[in-house]
Amino acid sequence: xxxxxxxxxxxxxxxxxxxxxxxxxxxVHALVGENGAGKxxxxxxxxxxxxPDEGTIAVDxxxxxxxxxxxxxxxxxxxxxxxxxxxxxxxxxxxxxLGSEKLHGIGAAARRRIEEISDRYGLGVRxxxxxxxxxxxxxxxxxxxxxxxxxxRTLILDEPTAVLVxxxxxxxxxxxxxxxxxxxxxxxxxxxxxEVLSVADEITVIRRGTTVGTAVPAETTPRQLAEMMVGSExxxxxxxxxxxxxxxxxTVDKLRLEAEGGRAVLDDISFTxxxxxxxxxxxxxxxxxxxxIETLIGLRAADSGTITLEGQDITAWPTRRRRExxxxxxxxxxxxxxxxxxxxxxxxxxxxxxxxxPNAKGFWxxxxxxxxxxxxxxxxxxxxxxxxxxxxxxxxxxxxxxxxVGREMSHKPKFLIAAHPTRGVDVGxxxxxxxxxxxxxxxxxxxxxxxxxxxxxxxxxxTLRVIYNGRLVADADxxxxxxxxxxxxxxxxxxxxxxxxxxxxxxxxxxxEAR
Amino acid sequence: MKKFDRERVLLAVAGPVIALVAAILLTxxxxxxxxxxxxxxxxxxxxxxxxxDVQVLIVNQASMYYLAALAVxxxxxxxxxxxxxxxxxxxxxxxxxxxxxxxxxxxxxxxPLLLLVGMLTGAFWAGIAGVLKVTRGVSxxxxxxxxxxxxxxxxxxxxxxxxxxxxxxxxxxTGVMNESGWIPGIDLGPEVGEIYGLVFLSVAMGVAYWIxxxxxxxxxxxxxxxxxxxxxxxxxxxxxxxVLTAMLISGAVAxxxxxxxxxxxxxxxxxxxxxxxxxxxxxxxxxGRNNPVGIAFAALLIAFLDKASPALxxxxxxxxxxxxxxxxxxxxxxxxxxxxxAVRQWGLRRQQKRVGLELAAAxxxxxxxxxxxxxxxx
Numbered sequence: 001x002x003x004x005x006x007x008x009x010x011x012x013x014x015x016x017x018x019x020x021x022x023x024x025x026x027x028v029h030a031l032v033g034e035n036g037a038g039k040x041x042x043x044x045x046x047x048x049x050x051x052p053d054e055g056t057i058a059v060d061x062x063x064x065x066x067x068x069x070x071x072x073x074x075x076x077x078x079x080x081x082x083x084x085x086x087x088x089x090x091x092x093x094x095x096x097x098l099g100s101e102k103l104h105g106i107g108a109a110a111r112r113r114i115e116e117i118s119d120r121y122g123l124g125v126r127x128x129x130x131x132x133x134x135x136x137x138x139x140x141x142x143x144x145x146x147x148x149x150x151x152x153r154t155l156i157l158d159e160p161t162a163v164l165v166x167x168x169x170x171x172x173x174x175x176x177x178x179x180x181x182x183x184x185x186x187x188x189x190x191x192x193x194x195e196v197l198s199v200a201d202e203i204t205v206i207r208r209g210t211t212v213g214t215a216v217p218a219e220t221t222p223r224q225l226a227e228m229m230v231g232s233e234x235x236x237x238x239x240x241x242x243x244x245x246x247x248x249x250x251t252v253d254k255l256r257l258e259a260e261g262g263r264a265v266l267d268d269i270s271f272t273x274x275x276x277x278x279x280x281x282x283x284x285x286x287x288x289x290x291x292x293i294e295t296l297i298g299l300r301a302a303d304s305g306t307i308t309l310e311g312q313d314i315t316a317w318p319t320r321r322r323r324e325x326x327x328x329x330x331x332x333x334x335x336x337x338x339x340x341x342x343x344x345x346x347x348x349x350x351x352x353x354x355x356x357x358p359n360a361k362g363f364w365x366x367x368x369x370x371x372x373x374x375x376x377x378x379x380x381x382x383x384x385x386x387x388x389x390x391x392x393x394x395x396x397x398x399x400x401x402x403x404x405v406g407r408e409m410s411h412k413p414k415f416l417i418a419a420h421p422t423r424g425v426d427v428g429x430x431x432x433x434x435x436x437x438x439x440x441x442x443x444x445x446x447x448x449x450x451x452x453x454x455x456x457x458x459x460x461x462x463t464l465r466v467i468y469n470g471r472l473v474a475d476a477d478x479x480x481x482x483x484x485x486x487x488x489x490x491x492x493x494x495x496x497x498x499x500x501x502x503x504x505x506x507x508x509x510x511x512x513e514a515r
Numbered sequence: 516m517k518k519f520d521r522e523r524v525l526l527a528v529a530g531p532v533i534a535l536v537a538a539i540l541l542t543x544x545x546x547x548x549x550x551x552x553x554x555x556x557x558x559x560x561x562x563x564x565x566x567x568d569v570q571v572l573i574v575n576q577a578s579m580y581y582l583a584a585l586a587v588x589x590x591x592x593x594x595x596x597x598x599x600x601x602x603x604x605x606x607x608x609x610x611x612x613x614x615x616x617x618x619x620x621x622x623x624x625x626x627p628l629l630l631l632v633g634m635l636t637g638a639f640w641a642g643i644a645g646v647l648k649v650t651r652g653v654s655x656x657x658x659x660x661x662x663x664x665x666x667x668x669x670x671x672x673x674x675x676x677x678x679x680x681x682x683x684x685x686x687x688x689t690g691v692m693n694e695s696g697w698i699p700g701i702d703l704g705p706e707v708g709e710i711y712g713l714v715f716l717s718v719a720m721g722v723a724y725w726i727x728x729x730x731x732x733x734x735x736x737x738x739x740x741x742x743x744x745x746x747x748x749x750x751x752x753x754x755x756x757x758v759l760t761a762m763l764i765s766g767a768v769a770x771x772x773x774x775x776x777x778x779x780x781x782x783x784x785x786x787x788x789x790x791x792x793x794x795x796x797x798x799x800x801x802x803g804r805n806n807p808v809g810i811a812f813a814a815l816l817i818a819f820l821d822k823a824s825p826a827l828x829x830x831x832x833x834x835x836x837x838x839x840x841x842x843x844x845x846x847x848x849x850x851x852x853x854x855x856x857a858v859r860q861w862g863l864r865r866q867q868k869r870v871g872l873e874l875a876a877a878x879x880x881x882x883x884x885x886x887x888x889x890x891x892x893x
Contacts, residue, residue, distance in 0.1 A: 299748055320751025329749065337749040340742045342863065351739060352750035354732050365730055386873040393863055394870040 001077075001154055001185065006055035008041055016041050017210045019055065023154065023202075028176055028186045030200035032193065033229055038209040039189050043156055046187070047079045048072035059154075078152030080143045082159045086131045093127040096146050103149070117148050121178045137168040144175065154185045161195055173199045192284060193222040193229075194491050205229055222487055226454060243276035244462050248308075249446035250296075250415045255305035257291055257470075265291045266470045269305070273415065273446040278437070280449045280461030280478065282486050288470035289450050290332065293419055296448070297329050298322045310414060323352055328413030330404055332420045332450070334397075338404045341393040345385060346374040348392045349407050356411060377406035382432060398429035405433050409440060416440065419450045434460060454483040468492045522869075526862040531802060531809065533858065534850035535816075541850070542843045556827055556835045563823035571708040575775065576818035577811075578717040579789075582772035583796030584814055585724050586637075588805040589765040590655075592728065593741035595758065599641060599659025600769040601793025602666030607636040608773030609670050612784035613679045615692030615777075625695040629778065630716075630771065637770020638763045640666065645762030649755040655762065663793075674784070688785040698778040711779035713771075720768060721807040737761060769793065798844060801851050820844060 006019035016038045023029040033039050044050045046057070048066030056063055059075050066072045069079070086095050096114055097106045104110040111127050118125040123141045131139065140160060147155055157176075161169045176186050176199060190196050196203055196217075203215045205228040213228055250273045257266040266288050273279045283289055294300045296307060298319035306315045314322055323329065329352065331337035339348050350359040350370050358369030374388045381402045385395055392400055401421070408416065418437060422430040437460065441447060451457050457464065458478045466474040466489040474489040476498035488494045543553035563569050583600050590597035597603075611633040620628065644658035674680040674687045681690040698712040728734035739747040740757050748754055772792055777784065799817055803810030824840035 297749065298751075318751070318753060319748065320753070323751050331749060336743070336745040338746065340739055340746055342742060343738075347735075350735060351746060354735050354739075354750070360732050363731055363733075365732060365735055367730070384874055386870055390870050391863065391866060394867040 001060075002058045003042075003046070004056050004058070006042065006045060006052045006057070008045060008050065008052050016045070016052070017208075019206070019209075019211050021204055021211060023185050023187055025185055026180055026183045027201040028180055028188055028199055030188045030190060030196040030203045031206060032190055032196050032203060032225065033206035038206055040158070041209075042206065043079070043158055043187075043189060046072070046156060047077060073150050073152070076151060076153035077156065078147030078150060078154070079156045080140070080147055080158065080160060084139050084143055086139060086142060088130075088132040090131060091127065092125055092129050092131060092134075092142050092145075095131055095142060096127075096149050100150050103151075113149065114145065117145055121148070121175060121182065123175060137171065140172065141175070152184075154187065155179065156187045156189070158189050160188070161190060161192060169195065192491075193225050193487070196225070197222065222484070226483060226487060242462060243442050243444075245275045245277075245444065247275045247444075248272045249275050249277075249310055250448070251306075251308040252296075253306045253308070255292075255295065255307065256303050257295055257300060258303045264470055266295065266302075269470075269472055271465060271472065273448060275414075275444040275446055276441055277463065278441055278447040278449050278461045280451070280457040280464045281467055282451075282454065282457050282464060282490055283467035284490050285452060287467050287490075289419070289467060291470070292467070293332065293417055293448075293450065296417055297327065320355065324355060326412070326414035328408035328411065328416040330401075330408055330416070330418045330421050332423070334400055334404055339392045339400060342391050344391060345378070345383075345388040345395075345403060346371045348403060349374040349377060349388075352407070353411055373410065377403060377410060381406035381436070382429075398425040401425050401433065402429055405436055409436055413440075413445060415446045415448070417448050417450075420452065421449070422451075422453070422456065454486055458483065458486070466490055466495075466498075468495075474498050522862075522866070526858060527804065527806070527809075530804065530855040530858040531813075531851070533854040534802070534847060537850040537854065538843055538846040541846045542839065545842055546839070551835060552833070555830075555833075556839050559827055559830050559835070560820070560823040560840075563826045564819060567703070567707045569822055571703060571710055572822040573815065573818045574714060575711050575779075576821055577814040578711060578714040578775045579772050579792055580795055580799050580814040580818055581717045581811060582720060582768060582775075583792045584799035584803060584810045585720055585807070586765045586769035586772060587793075587796045587800040588803070588810060589724070589737075589761060589768060591741070591800055591805050593737050593757065593761050594744070595761055595765070596656050597641060597644075597659055597762065597765045597769070598656055598797070599644060599662045599666075599793070600765070600772070600796050601791060602659070602663035603637040603640045603766050603769035604771075604773040604792055605670060605788070605790065606640050606666045607633040607770030608777050608788060609673065609689060609784040610636040611774060612689040612692060612777055612782075613673070615696040616679075616690040616783070619693040619695055622695045625693070626698060626778070629696050630774065633770040633774050634767040635770070638767040641762045641766020641769065642759070645759040645766075648762070649758050655758075670784075674786075683785070686785045686787060688783045690783060692778075692782045696778060697782060700779050709779075711775040713775035713779055716771065717775070720771070721811060725807045733760075769796075772796070795844075798848050798851075801855075802847060804855065817844060 001023040003019055003021040006016055008016040019042055021031070031039055031042070041050065045052050048069045048071050051067070057066070058064065059077070064075055066075070087098065090098070093111055093114060097104070097110045104113045114125065114127045117123070123145055125138070125141055125145050131142065134142065144155065160172060176188070179186055188196070188200060197220070200217055203217060203220070203225065205212050205215065205225065207229055215225065215228070252272075253270050255266055255269040256264060259265045269292065271279060281289060281292075291300060295302050298317060302315060306313055308314065309322075309325060309327065312325075314325070335341060340351055350365070353359055354365070358366055358373045360366055371388060377383065378385060378388060383395070383399050383402045383406065385399060392403070395403070405421065416437070421433050421437065425433065437447060449457065449461055458481065461478045464476040464478050464481065464486070465472050466476070466486065468490065469492065473492065473495040474497070476486065476489075481498050485494070485498050489498055539557070546553040546556065564573070583604060586600045586603070587597055611629050614632045615625070615629050618625065618628070640662060641659070644655045644662060647653040647658045648655045672678065674689060676682055679689055680687045682688075700709040700712045702709050728738060736747065736752045736757060739750060740752055740754065744754065773788070776789070781788070795817060799810055799813040802816070803813035820840040820843060824837040827835040827837045827839060
């Protein structure tokens with residue numbers, strides 16, 4: 001399979017730009033990139049769910065156009081979605097034949113075929129089990145079988161390991177090797193570099209919507225991959241002099257958050273952020289960062305532990321009170337949590353601060369005040385827009401983010417949650433956002449910085465912590481640590497205080513309860 | 516900036532206009548298919564609208580539709596679908612009638628009290644669905660539909676003779692209300708009829724609706740919840756409280772929607788009290804795009820279809836079925852849903868393109884002027 005020059009535009013953004021990808025028969029080809037780099041869009045194009053604006057797709061040397069997933073399936077391309085698409089109350093057999101009853105009917109012939117596929121690739125699927133009785137890994141195998149049943153020769157797996165525990169991951173990789181040995185091709189999407197290196201034959205890195213290079217696992221290190229993913233030519237986010245004071249602004253003590261069923265999503269999280277300090281939180285996505293942010297902003301209630309803001313226990317406070325008392329929030333998903341996409345910019349300026357000046361006077365909204373202040377933000381934060389009456393959706397991602405940063409900074413927060421503040425933002429806007437964070441830090445702002453961009457983390461933070469499986473497992477001095485060392489802690493391979501050179505304990509001395 | 520405002524007006528009007536034109540065309544297709552003139556029924560109905568007694572009927576009917584539609588629109592603005600307006604207003608009208616029949620205070624107390632009874636009853640009935648939603652996660656759609664059915668039975672029970680009912684001929688009523696609770700209307704003479712006094716309440720509620728939604732913090736929270744639940748939550752809106760409040764307000768307004776007729780004309784709740792206002796209200800709220808002015812036009816339009824269509828039955832030389840108006844109302848709902856979504860997406864894309872173009876033009880202009888400066892410097 002070969003993709004050439006694929007470009008896909010959505011209003012306001014270019015999701016994919018000039019993508020080149022060659023997948024050879026009988027290989028596992030990994031596609032890695034940060035979230036938002038454009039992997040999912042590319043996969044949707046491959047699977048016929050979206051049509052590219054430019055570029056061509058060729059299967060077995062023959063140029064094809066997909067109008068729908070059905071076309072893709074007819075060409076032997078199958079997709080295993082990250083979120084399973086199975087009917088719980090049907091059996092495995094029923095789920096597999098559902099929608100493709102024409103292939104082998106729904107009876108004995110279908111069962112034979114399923115058993116045959118299952119044996120051939122070592123999937124170990126029981127056709128009569130009810131899907132609701134199956135675990136996650138089993139369901140995933142049913143999904144894979146479903147795709148194979150429909151005659152797929154190329155399988156796309158979207159973040160297949162996100163839902164699996166390590167042993168299950170190993171089992172999945174064994175399955176993938178079986179598939180490969182039978183001459184099938186697998187496209188494996190992930191941002192977990194360790195896994196990618198262990199299972200893939202070839203790796204294509206995608207960054208900011210375009211393919212930046214291809215690597216062979218044997219000749220590459222996680223560090224090199226990470227560099228390709230993040231892009232080493234980015235401006236470095238260095239902070240010049242330390243502005244850390246000894247006045248604690250936010251203290252989190254033994255915070256614990258449980259998922260349904262009592263599994264800990266966050267466990268024993270303790271840290272303190274002082275005025276003028278940026279605490280960087282490194283970690284592979286899905287290790288509890290989102291939950292931590294949501295607990296801090298009040299969208300989730302902690303199961304135990306306390307959160308203290310400037311001496312006040314805010315653990316039980318609702319979101320609005322937290323925001324009013326000076327917690328700024330740059331959300332990781334600005335479309336879902338930061339903006340009203342179909343509202344004008346000035347209404348978006350009100351969002352999150354509806355009770356505060358200049359947006360409101362008592363019970364009433366102050367439209368003039370809000371609009372005036374929106375114009376100021378547009379000016380000062382260089383939001384590129386023809387006016388403040390256009391909808392947020394019509395701005396590019398970077399300009400949306402600048403508006404959010406401007407909004408949050410306008411209320412003089414004491415504590416700022418900055419989740420991926422420069423994700424999906426062009427290089428110029430990135431530098432501007434860093435500047436704003438640095439400036440606020442000089443004035444005594446405490447910042448929790450969460451980012452997938454390790455250079456950003458190291459460059460901007462005064463203190464670094466690593467989160468793994470919902471626990472803070474390591475800490476480091478950003479002046480002395482390398483992305484590689486951070487990376488190994490992020491995968492759980494290292495813990496405690498990460499030392500680069502001889503011991504310098506001063507940075508993470510007293511509040512070092514994280515291990 | 517002006518350009519974008521004009522754009523917004525264009526977009527706001529395009530949806531309803533396209534929907535109405537489509538509905539009229541489709542109705543004509545139905546007429547042609549049944550071998551009738553595809554144009555004459557419209558003319559006949561237009562003729563009706565010229566009579567001032569029909570006009571009064573239309574205005575009176577529209578005032579009730581307007582309140583019902585506002586109640587629905589409040590829910591719509593935060594993605595709550597209060598299908599239960601129908602049960603809420605009927606139960607509220609009945610309770611108001613009962614209280615009005617058994618209580619005799621001076622008018623200046625009686626009338627506000629009766630309005631309050633109507634609002635509280637409506638709010639209570641809608642509140643049940645609200646509580647179920649926030650505590651047990653029951654979809655308000657299901658709960659309010661059920662509550663409609665329960666309201667029907669409850670009203671049937673409460674109007675039994677040995678509860679609060681009074682039998683008048685074949686009709687079960689709640690007895691005639693005390694005159695201190697009658698609201699005088701504007702009498703336009705015996706030939707023309709009387710405009711309900713509570714028509715003005717409808718207008719006032721429309722104004723209040725606009726002010727609350729667009730000028731208050733509460734209204735902003737409500738709209739934000741409707742546009743993006745997640746963004747609203749992150750901005751500090753307590754979703755559960757918001758759902759409950761919105762349901763209560765929606766129910767309270769619903770509770771008012773039967774009162775123009777009850778307090779202005781019939782003065783008793785009986786088997787012949789109109790039903791289905793709530794469902795028509797959904798159509799009207801949709802057609803009016805949840806906008807108070809839009810809803811007013813939509814309410815007048817639907818009231819016009821209602822009140823002008825009976826004449827079709829008596830048309831000479833050829834009579835038409837008055838159900839043509841019903842067909843048209845149904846088609847309007849279809850056309851509205853489709854055309855609004857289409858117009859919305861089209862508008863969004865159009866604006867994105869326009870913003871892109873303007874920014875590009877601005878950038879180009881800047882480059883040019885810089886170049887000119889460079890030239891000048893040389």
